[in-house]
Each structure stands twice: as C-alpha cells, then as structure tokens.
Amino acid sequence: MNFASDTTAPAHPLVIEAMNRVNTGIAPSYGSDAVTARLRALLANVLETEDFDFWITASGTASNALALSCFCPPTGAVLCHEEAHIERDERGAVEFFSGGGKLRLLPGFGAKIDPQALTAALESNKPDFVHETPMHVLSLTNLTECGMVYRPEEISAYAERAKAAGLWVHVDGARFANAILGTGSMPAAMSWQAGVDVLNLGLTKTGAAGCEIILLFGAAREKFPELKARAKRSGHMPPKMRFLAAQAEAMLTGSLWTKLAGDANRMARRLADGFEAKGFKQAYPCEGNEVFVMLPSEISAKLRAAGAVFYDWPGGSCRLICSWETAETDVDALLAVL
Amino acid sequence: MNFASDTTAPAHPLVIEAMNRVNTGIAPSYGSDAVTARLRALLANVLETEDFDFWITASGTASNALALSCFCPPTGAVLCHEEAHIERDERGAVEFFSGGGKLRLLPGFGAKIDPQALTAALESNKPDFVHETPMHVLSLTNLTECGMVYRPEEISAYAERAKAAGLWVHVDGARFANAILGTGSMPAAMSWQAGVDVLNLGLTKTGAAGCEIILLFGAAREKFPELKARAKRSGHMPPKMRFLAAQAEAMLTGSLWTKLAGDANRMARRLADGFEAKGFKQAYPCEGNEVFVMLPSEISAKLRAAGAVFYDWPGGSCRLICSWETAETDVDALLAVL
C-alpha cells in the first residue's frame, strides 16, 4: 500500500534486461554508440516526425534545467506555475544552469497556469526595458503537479500566445505518458504539433531506472550543439551512454511506456472512484496517475495505521500516486480500510 | 584490438546483475534506500575508516566538479596539472559548478605536478590580496592523464605542503583502482591517511556502468550538506539511486574492483613490455593501465590498418588503454603486427 511516489517503484524488468543486452563489447562513448543511434528511429516513429534532436539524462531536474538554460539567457526569465516542479522541487536548478535567470510564477487551479494570468503576464512583458527581466520561455508541466492534464488544444492555445510574445515553449513531461493516456492523445499532438519547442519526455516515473529524454523540435534544434556542451560541463554526458539509450529503447519498444502509464492511470482511477464511492471529495480531478483526496485526519491516520504510505499535500488534501507496479490488490486493500 | 579508452568497455556482468537484484519492490528515493545504506559499511571496510561521508554520481565530470565546488569558492582557484582532466576534458565544469572559480595550472612530467612548481605556487599565494585569485584546493589526478602514479609518500608530501598553505586536497581517482594496483598500496594509504580530504573514487572506467563515489574525509565532512544541495540542483540526485548504489556494491564486494583493475594493469604491462622488446620507447613509464609509446608513423599506420584502435597523444606518442575486458589475445595480436 505504498502510494508515496512513482519514483519509489522499481524499473520494469524489460528495462534492466535491455541494459543487460547492450552490455557487450566495445561501444563508443558519450552518445556515439549504436544503441543511441537506433533510438533515433524509434523516437521518430513515436513522435511522427524526423525534425528533432534529442539528449538523454538520468534525472528530470537535469533535463529540465539543461533544456531551459539553452532558451533562457542569464538576463531572462522562465514563466511557469507557482507550484511547478522547477520552482518547488529542484533546488534552484534552472537558476544555476541558466547562470542566474529567474522564474516568474503564475497561479492557477490544479497547478495549471490560469489563462488570464498568462495573458496578463505576456502583455506586461517588456523585452527592451532594461530594468525588468523579460520572459523567454513558457514552461508547462504535463501532468501538472496536481495530477491534471493540459489537452492538445489547451497547449496549442497557450503556445500560440507565448510565441506571439516571442517566447519558446517547454513542457516538463516527467509524467508525459500519463498525460497522453489521460487525454487519449498522441505524443505528437501533445508536443510539436501543439507548438511545443522543447519536451522533457520522462521515462523514470513511468518505469525506467533513470532515463529522461530532452527533445528539441524544429527551430529549437539550433540549440542542440549548446545543449550538448552544457550537458558535458554539467556532468550529464556520462561515458557509457548506451545504458541510458537501452532504457529508452526498452520503454519505447512495443509501446511499453504507454502500457505502463495506462496501468498506473487505471489504478489511480480505481482509487479515485473508490474514494468517491465512500463520499470523500477529490481536491483535483484524477486525470492521470495521481489522486488528491480530502480526508479527515482520523481517516488518514487510520489508513496509515493500516500501512498505507502517502503524503499530505499543501491545501489540505492527501496525495496518492500509483505507479506501473501498483496492483489492484494494493488499491483495494487501501479502500477496504476506509 | 580496441585500445581507445577504458570507457568504451562494457560493464562487468556482476554489475548489471546487481542492478537486476536490487530491482524489486518499493525503495525510498534520492539516496535513502537500503542499498545505499549498506554501501556505507562496505566503504568503511575498504577505506579502513568510519570518518567519511559519500555521494554517488554517474559521471566523473560531475563528481570532480561537485566536490571541488564545495571547497573552492567562486572567488578562488583550484591548483592542478595543466594536463588534468578537469582542465582539458570537462568543458569548464569546475568553473560552472563553482560559479566562476579558476583553475591554476602547473607543469610536470607525465602529468604529475612538478614539486618545485607546487612550492613556488603555494609560496606566491596571497589569500588576503584582493586583486589576485587565491588557491583553495590542490587537485591531484591518480593515475595521471599520462598513466603515472602518485605514491602514498608523494601524496603525503604534497598534501602536507598544500595544507600548510591553507588548501584542501582533492584526488581525481577516475582510475584510482589502477593507481592502487600500480603502487601496491591500500586505498586508505592513497587517500585519507596521506592527507586527502576529498576523493573521487571512480568505478566506471574500472568496470561499472556509470558509478563514481565522492568521498569526504574528516574535516571535509562539514561540506556534506552543501554537497547534497549542489548535487540536487545540478541534477545529480536521481530518484532511483539504488541503481547507482548497486553498481558500487557489486564492484566493492569481494574486491571485484581491484581484481578488474589488476587485470587491466597486467594487460598494459604486457603491452608495454612487448613494445619495449621490439625497441619502441615509452613516453612515460607504464604504472597503470595506460601505455604511451613512441611509434614511427608507418608503424602506427600499420597497426591501424590491422584493426588496432588507439589515439595519438600530444607530445608525439600513441596512447593505448587496457580495460578489464582487454584479453591477452588482443595484446598479442597487436604486438604480432609490429
């Protein structure tokens, strides 16, 4: 009954198996290996485009900060939700990688940026006014930190406005697969087709050991050499990169990644429905693999006493996350305690 | 006949096996897992001390820069050899992590810092003179970039002088195991007993998939909270850290790491002796797993034509590196071409 985080789950066995399979013979270092090369074809297929470059890291913080530092200069700002992971949980990584850039924070229900707040922020942007820090990137988190999704048409609308104001569009997709399954959309529709320039396609929470893919689409590809130089100097160009590529390959082959995310989403749905059935209100709609439910303290204490593990969340709800490994029996056991 | 680098070798099978073994059930993220915890006991045993803290990364560049940034402020400098990896091959990682610190470069044969140059540099240090950048850390590379070793008594002598001048002592031990085997010394004698404050105990080149251990000894442990904060914000605190710890555990258990380094060193010795026997002079004595040999260009061309892979090195020699996987047949095949 551990619903603490999808990061506490193990990797899917096929992921380790893939690492084992590539562990043979000499391979060029630093991303020049054959596994990394053939991953490109796989990504092209998944994303329905050839117009991209990619880099793999072992950490979502690294992927977000590396990517954003290529698009936000030290004198600029990234626009994001005030509860975004890059603001709350990455210890100033964007500020560090960018050399002192700023995050500009916007409100919104369910950790989704409020459209009017976005408009107001973009309208107030004065890139030529030297005293104020202008915005260079809009960063969306999909799934959001509260487990909600941005749908393709929302991303398009946000991206359009951001681009009209001269900003690049970044998506922190640490739970991108959950968002895809949550909306029933294709990866392309949730990224480049909607105007996303840079995507962190996270696979760690989905079921890899540690594997996040930074994707640059279209015009953003001009930053690829800079991305690699920044990866190198920040220690995110490990010599034996085949082990990162192998994880990605295992996850993307045969749609393993969306299958695993689908399983996690289904367990979250089952959990959410169970809470609803017992009359407990959800703080945010369950649109992916996370459930935020308002529980009286005696109830949450009772659940914990029975062995359930989950976090209290700002705003008074309890957060329960399902991973690819969460079983129906886990969910049902927890609901049975209620 | 691939002697390009020990980073092109695969991981030892026991390393992947260990990753597979820990891949079961829920584990706390970010280094709070059981594998990381029990690694501590293993390290205490290997290093013959309890007076240390440690952190694991997947990249030597990350380990060096992270460690050095805790000891060298942005207004300070690290003293190192002009051919050190941190100067030549890490794309300004120390400068980045430290927030604009400097490297101060010293000469010396075989990429070992010349003792007189060290003395002169330390004597010229003026920590209170605001215009010049004072030195805060002495960084030694062991094995050096030219495959030579610093012996315990040399490290002690260097460390003593550095500490008398107020500097911390760091060792980049990307090939620490090869240096241990090359000198026949114990890890303790090559690190904290010799006055080393911070050690990067590298295991990737030795046979891991991607695993480098930063060790803080004694007084240097005061920087451990800062080290973790810097690891977090630089993306070097991946959620599923058990996979890093498992690699270290596999390598340190049953002395696998020194066995593998010993194998590599032996192959290098065999190669060096073979070159000597054929009358080819070595640029630097072979003291670890690297051979630097002066080859006429027709000879190096002939070797390459026969399928041998190795690099030309500044100064006119050819560099050939042996890994744990290098076989006697590889060495003998190459020598047979001569």
Place this chain on the structure above:
Amino acid sequence: MNFASDTTAPAHPLVIEAMNRVNTGIAPSYGSDAVTARLRALLANVLETEDFDFWITASGTASNALALSCFCPPTGAVLCHEEAHIERDERGAVEFFSGGGKLRLLPGFGAKIDPQALTAALESNKPDFVHETPMHVLSLTNLTECGMVYRPEEISAYAERAKAAGLWVHVDGARFANAILGTGSMPAAMSWQAGVDVLNLGLTKTGAAGCEIILLFGAAREKFPELKARAKRSGHMPPKMRFLAAQAEAMLTGSLWTKLAGDANRMARRLADGFEAKGFKQAYPCEGNEVFVMLPSEISAKLRAAGAVFYDWPGGSCRLICSWETAETDVDALLAVL
C-alpha cells in the same frame, strides 16, 4: 514640475565641491586612501557604533546584490516583498551575484511585508530538506517601494523572527534618510539596534552623485573579506575610490544628508496635503518623499499637459517623488493646476 524620480536630480553642490577638494596629489588606490579612512570615524559617529565594516559603491543595485551575495549562497533564497526593488528593478542582480540564488516573494500593503505572510514563510522553511531552497536572508526596503516606512519596533520584530529562523537581516536603504526622517528615529535605531546585519545606506537619491554605503554590523563583519573579493571581481572596486568616499563625507558632514532628505520629505508632505485638500485620495500614506495619489485620468492628463512629469504606478495610482532640489514653487505650481 519634474516628479519622476529622485534619481533625476543633480548632486548637491557640496558633493561636487568635496570631490574637487580631494582631487589633489597622490592617493593610494582601491580604498586605501585617507578620505576613505576618515569616513570611518564619521560613520561611527552617525551610527553610534564602532562595530561595523563598510564598502562604497556607485550604484544601489550593486550594493544590494553584493551585500546579499555574501549572505545568500547559490543554493539559498532571499525573502523579500514581491514589489521590492531587488525583484522588480534590478534585472536579476541578486541571482547573478549569488550564482543562482532565488528570491522568495511575500505580499503586503504598501510594499511592506505582511507579518503573517512572514511568519508562514519562516515556519515553512526547511533548511535540511534538500529539494527545496531554504531562506538565508530577510531583505526589507526602507522606505518601501510605495513610500512607506518600517519603524524601529517593526524592524526589531521582523528581525527577531527572521533570526530565530536562522536568517540574516538586510535593509535596502536606497531612501534610508527619508525613512529616518519619516519616523523621527536615529540611524542606529533603524539598523543595528533593531537587529539589522547589513544595511545599504543609500546617498545617491538623497543628493550624492553616485554613492551607496554597504554596512556590515556585528557578526556580519565576518563576511567583509568576501565582500571585498566580490566587489573586486564585479568591478566595484574602482581605483580612485577617494571620489566615492568624498561624496559620502560631504553628505554625512554636518548632517547634510538628513537635511536634504528632510527637505524632500517636507515637499512630499506639502504635495500630499495639497492633493488631500482637493479631495484626491492617496493610495498609500505619505511617510517619506513619495506621494501615490489616485487621480482620474483627465486630471493626470491635465497635469501632464501643464508640464508635470510623474509615473503611473501599478494599482492605478500616480507616483510623484520629491528630491532635495524640489522647490515649494514646483509643488505649488502643480497643485495650482488642479
């Protein structure tokens, strides 16, 4: 009728006269001159303490960012009001000087930090939780950006709570003299006696050509060597520092600085009273040399048509600032237009 800013005023003639007076003969560079030395005694007298160190810059942005970077590490945050100058008007200077630190923003009427918001922020601070950026400094602006003052007892109360939580206390006193005059308090009572560790005692807006004094009190003095090193490398240790010291000397001698600030405050009072008398409501009480008044757009247009210069301010008011040079005739001419 120019009420745009106190930075558009010239320097007081005595300031230039002082610069002329010190412009004779050889003087050691970089702050080792006699003028800088004798300024120390003057500051001790003004501040009623010997327990301080100081550095002079020509810019408030430099003074704030330099000072804060000594107390906020790259992994930490500065707590300030969301309208603070360091957040709104310094183009990320604190983020730059600190190497990627963050500003954490608090709300409050009149650009004064709301006491409850402060308490909540301090209570949420988790210095040992590696994922979140902990706060290291509380920065107050006095006068605030809306022209209001923090009184000694308020500063004390805020400082006490900040210090209990392990934070240092900084005051951005770009209009410190106006705040002193506005509260009728002594400089000591508004700084170190109230628990302030670091003060930017600004003199530029008060009547200097370009002169801001960073003051470190008590325990904060341990950072003085670091402050000088950071001043040097950021270009804020100009060779002929006697010209900065001379300005400070002129301003502090014979209480010129408080006389000039008093004149500016009086003109603001006269202006505020004039608006009140005509029935125009103030957005914030006039407690220094700034007036924020709610003017119908036809009125503000009329004033501008008559030659008055002032800024519209976020929130719908008009901001009018008086300087040492503002004359009664300026004020009365403007009021006469109404």
Place this chain on the structure above:
Amino acid sequence: MNFASDTTAPAHPLVIEAMNRVNTGIAPSYGSDAVTARLRALLANVLETEDFDFWITASGTASNALALSCFCPPTGAVLCHEEAHIERDERGAVEFFSGGGKLRLLPGFGAKIDPQALTAALESNKPDFVHETPMHVLSLTNLTECGMVYRPEEISAYAERAKAAGLWVHVDGARFANAILGTGSMPAAMSWQAGVDVLNLGLTKTGAAGCEIILLFGAAREKFPELKARAKRSGHMPPKMRFLAAQAEAMLTGSLWTKLAGDANRMARRLADGFEAKGFKQAYPCEGNEVFVMLPSEISAKLRAAGAVFYDWPGGSCRLICSWETAETDVDALLAVL
C-alpha cells in the same frame, strides 16, 4: 617621486570642472541624459566612424568583463596573454561575468602574445569537439602589462587570424591613449580599422576620476542590448550617468586625453633615458608611460630611501609608471639619486 601607478594620480581639474558643469537641473537617469547623447558625436569624431555603440563604466575590470561576457559564452574561452590584467588582477571577473567561461593563456615577451603561440592555439581550436572549451575571443592589452605596444599592423595581423578562426577581437585599452601616442597612430587605426570588435577605451589612468568607455564596432553592435542588460544587473548602470559622461566629454574635448597621455609618455621616456645614461638596462623597451628597469637591490633601496615609490616586478625588474601629473622635477629628482 611617486611612480607606483597612474591610478594613484588625481583627476585632471577639467574633469571635475566638467562634472560640476553638468550638475544642474533634472536629467533622465541611466544614460538617457543629454551629456551622454552628445558624447556620441564626440566619439564619432575621435574614432572617425558612426558605426559603433558605447557604454561607460567607472572601472576597467567592469568594462573588460562586461564586454567579454557578451562575446564569450559560459561554455567558451577567451584567449589572452598569461600576464594580462584580466588574468592576473581582476579576481576572476571574466569567469564571473561570463558564468564560468575560461581564460586560455599564451606566452610572449613583454606581455605581448607570441605570434607563433597564437597560431598554434588557433589551429588547435575545435569548436565542435564537445569535451574541450573552444575559444571565442582574442583579447589584446594595449599598452601591455609590460608597457609595450601593439602597432596597427600587428593588431591587424592578429585580428585577421583570430577572425579566420571565428573569434571576436577585444582590446583592453586601459592605457589606450598611451599606446596611441606610443605608436603615433590614430585611434581608428588602433581599433576598428585593424579589425578590433570591442575596445575598452580607458580614461581613468589617463586622467579621469573613473571613466572607461566600452565601444562595440560594426557587427559587434548586435550585442549592445545584451551589454546594457548585463550592465544593469551587474550594477554598472548607475542612475546619474551624466557624471560618467561628463568625464569622458572633458577628456575627449580638445584632445585633452592624448595631451595628458603624451605628457606621461614623455616623462617615462625621460626616465628611461636617464636610467640608460647611467647604465641601467631596461627589461622591456619603454613604449608608453611605463619603465621597467633592472636595478641592483642596493640601488632600488637607495631610491626608496630617498622617497621614491615604485613596485618590484616579476622577472626582477622595477616598474615605474608616470601619470599625467608626473613632473620633470619628479623624474630628475629620482635620477639625481642614482
């Protein structure tokens, strides 16, 4: 008999007079004032071009680091002489402003970059090799730190090679006027006509109170908005910029700057000739306002005992600098001691 540095001299009286003259009435802040505006015409005349942008700071360190940070990314390096001021005397300012860029050091007699070393460095540059830090700027110091000049044809030759390798060309002209007078060349010939992209035209050592002009020529002008943003956030956009502009205006009007530099050069010449006449060898030819002479220690002691002030210089010489204020009687009094 003070020959310590030209930074210890006062400002020329006309400089303070100019500051006094502009000290009247309201003036827009941050460089939008009339004095700054009309300086543009003066600079166009002096430099014989309209194709430039400029910014003024009060410190040479600021000017160099600000300028270089616009042309050298954090992942890049600046090529300079190993004795350059930016390497030796600015406490890592370039590293700080650039966000962790590197300086790559070259040897050469008299602090002039050795042409062959330059060629070798440029040929070794591998901008696309991600592991090594590529060079982005060549920085020349004119006068050099040893008082020698680069002549227009030398600058052209160096610039041509640097540009062919994709580098920008920067000149640290802290003593630019002395170099102009030393070569008998025009400012244009010593800067943009020779291929210089960025010039720090220093006036502080020449006779200002604190005034250095960053000049961007031709294609380099694209960096002007970035330069201003960086100036702002580093505290080098003081509000009352008219006082900086006034200094520049005073110096450039009626060729005051070259007159003062000519005076200083003549005194240095007289000093050098005097030493030669007494049989003391110079370490470097006197080509500007600095004399480096080999003096037996009893002689230097005797001079100091008689009241002469000067520095010992690395390499065994004594450095004596003449300023605009150095009088023939100073020189002759010193020579009389010999």
